Amino acid sequence: MAVSPLLQTLTDAGEIGLVLLAPDRGILLWNAWMVHASGVKAQDALGSTLATLFPAVAATRIGPAIDQALDEGLSALLSSSLNKTLFPLMRRAGDPDRPEPMHQIVVIRPVSDDGRRCCLIQVFDITPMAAREAVLRRQARTMEALADNYRLSELHNRAIVNNTADAIITFGEDGSIGTYNPAAESIFGYSPSEIVGRSVATLIPELAGPDGTILSAPYLDHRTEVIGVLKGGARLFLELSLSSMQLGGQDLFIAIGHDITARKAGEEELRQQKEWLITLINALPDLVCLKDGNGRWLIANRVCLEMVGLRGRDYVGRSARELARMTTEHHDFLLATRDSDEVAWRQGRTLTFELTMPSPSGPRIFDMTKVPLFTAEGDRRGLVVVGRDITERKLSAARIQHLAHHDSLTELPNRALFQERLRQALASARRTQTRLALLFLDLDKFKDVNDTLGHHIGDQLLTAVARRLARCLRETDTVARLGGDEFAVILTNLSGAEGAGHVADTIIASLSEPFGLEDHEVLTSTSIGIxxxxxxxxxxxxxxKNADLAMFHSKAQGR
Known part of the structure; x- marks a missing residue:
C-alpha cells in the first residue's frame, strides 16, 4: 500500500517524526523529519524494516511495542529518559557540524486501513525539555544543598549564641527585646519569658534618652563601657558592642554585652595600688623613678621630679629625649641618663654609681642604683632607679677628714698631715735632686700673753700668726701647727740655703709687726730653727731633730 503524495507532503511539513508500518512491518511512510534526524533517505527507508535500518532497535523496547500494536492493537509511550536506547537519532539544532544524541518520546499506536492493522510511530524531540529538566534538577540539588548549609549554619550560629559567655540581645527600633540568649539570662537574672518584649533600657538604661526613645547611634559599630542593671537592681559593668541590620524593611539591633565587672574591679585595685605606691615613694627621701623597657618614664616621686625640674609636668610615657626638651636647666643631665640605663640593661645586673646633680641650694651628690628588669624570655621589661642623697654624708666625711689632718683653731695642717707632707716633699726632692728646707718656730713669750690677756686673746694671736705665716709662703710650701705656739714650715724646690734664710727673715719681720686683737695691741717675736x-x-x-735643735739654739741666742 503506497502513501498518497498529499499525505506525504502533509507529514513532511510536521515538526515530529512519523513512521507508518504495514502489517508485515514494512515501512510505508518515512517523513522528512525522520530523514533529517536519522540520516536515512526516504527511498532507502520505504519498503524496508526498522530492524534492517536500525539493527539495535530489536533489542530495545520499540520492537516489542510494535509487535503489541500490530498483533494486539495496544498503544505504547516510550521515553528516552526511562529507556536509555530508542531510535539512534541525532539533533542538529545547534552547530550542524557537531550533532548531539536526541532525547525522544516515542508514541506507538495501531491504526486501521481498510480492515488492515497498521502501526503509526510518532517521534517527539524532547532534547531542549530534557536539558531544561537537567538544569532544574541541578538547581534543585543546589537549592537543597543551600538549604542544608543554611540549616547547618543556623545550627552552628545558634550553638555559638547559646554557648557564648557574652549576653546577646536583639531588639527593634522601639527597643523591644526580641531574642535573649542563655548568657544574658545568666548575667541579668531574667528568664526569656520575663524580659522578651520589654524595653532593652530595662537592662541597659544608657540606651534610652530622657524621653524613653532608644539612642542607638552613639553606640553603633564600636565598643562602649556602660552600666547594666540586674533583675534585683544591682549594677554591673558591661562592654557593649552594638550593630544593626535590615530585616523586613525595619532596623534590627544586635547588642553584645561582655561582663567586665571583674576587670573593672581589678583596674580599680590596680589604681589604688598605684596611688599607694606613689604615696609611699613620695614619702621617701630618696629619688625614685620607674621606667618601661624602652626607657619611658612611668612613675617618679616628688624628689626625682623636683631634682630634674619636672614637677607639675606631664612626664608619664615620655622618653629622656622628650623630657629633656621640657627643661633647659637639666637638658644635658636627662640625655645623659640614657647611657647608664643602657649599661644596666646590657650588663643585666644592678648598676651603682655616684652622681652629682645641680639644685637651687647647690650641687647634690646621689648614690645611684639602677636595677634592670627582664621578662621570662629575656626581653627588657623595665628599670628601677633609686638615688639616695649622700651630700651631707660626703660633707661630714670631708669635715672629719679635714679635722683629722688640720688644727681646729688655725685650720693649718696638724702634726699628722705635716709629717705626710714632709715625706712627700722628700720623695719629690730626691726624684728632682733639689733642696728642701725645714723650719721650726715658736712664739716668744706666748705664755705671758695667755697669762695677762687671757687664753681667748692667745687663741686669736695664734690664728693671726697662722694667717701671716701663710702670706709669707708660696702655694707649694706647707705651714703647720705642731701644738701650742709651735709651727713648722716646709720649703720645696730650693736652689740654695739662701732661699730658706730669706723666708725666715720675711717671717721674723712679719711677726714682729703688732697684732691688733680686740682692744689690745700685742707684740711678739719668733725663734726659728732651719x-x-x-x-x-x-x-x-x-x-x-735638726730643726728642733736649731730652734732651741736660736731661742737661746735671743732670736
Missing part, C-alpha cells in the same frame, strides 16, 4: 736636705740630713726623722 735645716736643709740633703745638706744637713736625708731622712725625715733626722731633719725634724
Amino acid at each position: 735645716t736643709l736636705y740633703p745638706d744637713d740630713a736625708e731622712s725625715a726623722d733626722q731633719l725634724l
Whole structure:
C-alpha cells in the first residue's frame, strides 16, 4: 500500500517524526523529519524494516511495542529518559557540524486501513525539555544543598549564641527585646519569658534618652563601657558592642554585652595600688623613678621630679629625649641618663654609681642604683632607679677628714698631715735632686700673753700668726701647727740655703709687726730653727731633730 503524495507532503511539513508500518512491518511512510534526524533517505527507508535500518532497535523496547500494536492493537509511550536506547537519532539544532544524541518520546499506536492493522510511530524531540529538566534538577540539588548549609549554619550560629559567655540581645527600633540568649539570662537574672518584649533600657538604661526613645547611634559599630542593671537592681559593668541590620524593611539591633565587672574591679585595685605606691615613694627621701623597657618614664616621686625640674609636668610615657626638651636647666643631665640605663640593661645586673646633680641650694651628690628588669624570655621589661642623697654624708666625711689632718683653731695642717707632707716633699726632692728646707718656730713669750690677756686673746694671736705665716709662703710650701705656739714650715724646690734664710727673715719681720686683737695691741717675736736636705740630713726623722735643735739654739741666742 503506497502513501498518497498529499499525505506525504502533509507529514513532511510536521515538526515530529512519523513512521507508518504495514502489517508485515514494512515501512510505508518515512517523513522528512525522520530523514533529517536519522540520516536515512526516504527511498532507502520505504519498503524496508526498522530492524534492517536500525539493527539495535530489536533489542530495545520499540520492537516489542510494535509487535503489541500490530498483533494486539495496544498503544505504547516510550521515553528516552526511562529507556536509555530508542531510535539512534541525532539533533542538529545547534552547530550542524557537531550533532548531539536526541532525547525522544516515542508514541506507538495501531491504526486501521481498510480492515488492515497498521502501526503509526510518532517521534517527539524532547532534547531542549530534557536539558531544561537537567538544569532544574541541578538547581534543585543546589537549592537543597543551600538549604542544608543554611540549616547547618543556623545550627552552628545558634550553638555559638547559646554557648557564648557574652549576653546577646536583639531588639527593634522601639527597643523591644526580641531574642535573649542563655548568657544574658545568666548575667541579668531574667528568664526569656520575663524580659522578651520589654524595653532593652530595662537592662541597659544608657540606651534610652530622657524621653524613653532608644539612642542607638552613639553606640553603633564600636565598643562602649556602660552600666547594666540586674533583675534585683544591682549594677554591673558591661562592654557593649552594638550593630544593626535590615530585616523586613525595619532596623534590627544586635547588642553584645561582655561582663567586665571583674576587670573593672581589678583596674580599680590596680589604681589604688598605684596611688599607694606613689604615696609611699613620695614619702621617701630618696629619688625614685620607674621606667618601661624602652626607657619611658612611668612613675617618679616628688624628689626625682623636683631634682630634674619636672614637677607639675606631664612626664608619664615620655622618653629622656622628650623630657629633656621640657627643661633647659637639666637638658644635658636627662640625655645623659640614657647611657647608664643602657649599661644596666646590657650588663643585666644592678648598676651603682655616684652622681652629682645641680639644685637651687647647690650641687647634690646621689648614690645611684639602677636595677634592670627582664621578662621570662629575656626581653627588657623595665628599670628601677633609686638615688639616695649622700651630700651631707660626703660633707661630714670631708669635715672629719679635714679635722683629722688640720688644727681646729688655725685650720693649718696638724702634726699628722705635716709629717705626710714632709715625706712627700722628700720623695719629690730626691726624684728632682733639689733642696728642701725645714723650719721650726715658736712664739716668744706666748705664755705671758695667755697669762695677762687671757687664753681667748692667745687663741686669736695664734690664728693671726697662722694667717701671716701663710702670706709669707708660696702655694707649694706647707705651714703647720705642731701644738701650742709651735709651727713648722716646709720649703720645696730650693736652689740654695739662701732661699730658706730669706723666708725666715720675711717671717721674723712679719711677726714682729703688732697684732691688733680686740682692744689690745700685742707684740711678739719668733725663734726659728732651719735645716736643709740633703745638706744637713736625708731622712725625715733626722731633719725634724735638726730643726728642733736649731730652734732651741736660736731661742737661746735671743732670736
